[in-house]
Amino acid sequence: MRILGIDPGSRITGIGIIDSDGRYSQHVYSTCIRLGNDAFPLRLGKIYKEIELIIREFKPTQMAIEDVFLSNNPSSALKLGQARGAAICATVMQDIPVYEYSAREIKQAVVGKGNADKSQVQHMVKLLLNLSGKLQSDTADGLAIALSHAHVGSTKIRLQQAMETTSK
Secondary structure (H helix, E strand, C coil): CEEEEEECCCCEEEEEEEEECCCCEEEEEEEEEECCCCCHHHHHHHHHHHHHHHHHHHCCCEEEEECCCCCCCHHHHHHHHHHHHHHHHHHHCCCCCEEEECHHHHHHHHCCCCCCCHHHHHHHHHHHHCCCCCCCHHHHHHHHHHHHHHHHHHHHHHHHHHHHHHCC
């Protein structure tokens, strides 16, 4: 499966794409969408358009995105939610299923502990994907989200299908 991982942000959105069989994962593409200082609605439009282009070029079959976390700043939380919405809409419009993971789930899946710091996540992403050189933190987060889905997503999908089957 080809997984698009998205770390949404109102200034920088991290993108990571991997191919995975659930056990082994390979880096395909990663970047950051830098949104600059444009008006916020224009930044949301840029997130949508850039993700749409990335989907068309790399053809992921699934998307994983970081879930909203509580923030001390309500304005920041709202902007993050809107950035997530733009990314999710761009993906859903291409008929790609979307899976959501909390920051704790992502860290647990990639590092092995839910309270890992950013440097630990970056280090493990580099190890797991056999990458060299400096890895920008937003890009590492996008890849970590994709890796999380590769590691635990197949189990989540099977559980979801089993629940749908039993409810019929």
